Amino acid sequence: xxxNTGIKLTCGxxxxxxxxxxxxxxxxxQADYFGVARIGEDQVEEYADRRDTSxxxxxxxxxxxxxx
Numbered sequence: 001x002x003x004n005t006g007i008k009l010t011c012g013x014x015x016x017x018x019x020x021x022x023x024x025x026x027x028x029x030q031a032d033y034f035g036v037a038r039i040g041e042d043q044v045e046e047y048a049d050r051r052d053t054s055x056x057x058x059x060x061x062x063x064x065x066x067x068x
Contacts, residue, residue, distance in 0.1 A: 038067035 002008055007020045015022060039047075039062055048058035059066065 036065055039065045040067050 005020075006017075008016050010016060044058050044062060044066070045055065047062065048055050051058065
C-alpha cells in the first residue's frame with residue numbers, strides 16, 4: 001500500500017502524512033445518516049464565545065464549513 005499511496009505507518013500505527021484518513025464504515029438499512037451543513041455567522045459568533053477566541057480565529061478554524 002505504501003508504494004501505491006505514499007502513506008506510511010508510524011511505530012504507534014498512526015498514518016503519515018497526517019492528512020491521510022482511514023476508518024471502518026458500517027451501513028444498515030435502518031440507520032440514519034447525516035451530513036454537516038453550512039455554518040451561519042450566528043453559529044460562528046457563539047462558537048468563538050464558547051472557545052473564548054476571536055471571530056477571525058473561529059472563522060479560520062471553521063472555514064471549510066462556513067456559509068460564505
